[in-house]
Amino acid sequence: MEETIIPKTSTVLTALLRADFTTLWRNRRAVVMVFLVPIVILVSWKDLVAKMGAAFALSNSLTYGLIAIGLMGYTNSIARDRDKGIFQRLRVAPGPxxxxxxxxxxxQLSMIALVTTAIFIVGYDYDKITLTPAGYALTYLTAIVGGAVYLALGQIIVGLIKNPETVNSTSRLVYFSFVIVGIFGGMGxxxxxxxxITQWSPYGTVKTILAAGMVPSSWTMDSTYALLATLGYTLVFATIGIKNFKWNTK
Incomplete structure (x- = not known):
């Protein structure tokens, strides 16, 4: 009688990570678009740096990058792989x-770190923006917290919608709605x-904690409330998205 060897969970996870990063590299054109939007906004807002402050320009640009990762990258990749039956095949493989x-x-967290780094590099090279070491460290942390909101929102979209084309069009609509309302609504x-309303929307709370993280001395009670609201949005969105998610389109 042959003995069935079940691989360790760590081995399975390592294999999945290798495959997912390989897929990300093969779809690098889509990755470039995720980087392009916040960088273009940051470059075009050069004149606002002197008027509104470096934290304003960086936090807004980074917020758009986080939205793109959650609503364009994560959502569409999940919908595409589910439609191709990849999740169904993975579920029958050994491993939780x-x-x-x-x-x-x-x-996606790696993408958040890369986009944040790209914003810092462009901000320094083009606008001569520098932060303190604490500012850089706290911005990475708040970027991860903020990015989680849009990953959870993306999870809702793929949880409630099965058709990949509808997921794509819906995520684009929500993305551009956030961008337009964020730009014009945030400026009054x-x-x-x-x-x-914009200030306390997911867009506004994420922008608030990012801006405060870039200048730790500016962190106030409003920043703390924005952080709590961001965590609350993430919890609610993730709960709804996970509860309604289906591993296949049938």
Whole structure:
């Protein structure tokens, strides 16, 4: 009688990570687009750095990058792989199901770190923006917290919608809605009431904690409230998204 050898969970997770990072590299054109949007915004807002401050320009640009990762990168990759039956095949492989999603999330967290680093490099090279060591460290932490909101929001989209084309169009619509309302609503161009709503929306709370993280001495109670709101959004979005997620499109 042959003995069935079940690989360790760590071995399975390592294999999944290797495969997911390889897939990310093969889809590098899509990755470039994720980097391009926040960098273009940062470069085009050069004149606002002197007027509104470096933290304003960097936090806004980075927020758009985080939105792109969660709503464009993560959401569409999950929908595409589910439609191709990849998740179904992975589920019958030895290893717990949670390793599948953990691998995907680790890849997205790596993207968050890379986009944050790219924003820092462009900000320094083009706008001569520098932060303190504490500012850099805290920004990475707040970027991960902020990015989790949009990953969780993306999870809702793939949880409630099965068709990959509909997922793609919905994620784009939500993405551009965040961008447009964030730019104009955040600056008060759509009225005072919309500005206040924007401030406490996922876009506004993430931007607030990013800006405060870049200048730790500016952290206030409002920043703490924004952090708590961000964590609350993440918890609610993740709960809804995970509860409604299906491993196949049938």
């Amino acid at each position: 199901n949670w390793t599948i999603m953990i691998s995907r999330i680790v890849v 161009m759509l009225g005072k009431q919309i500005q206040e």
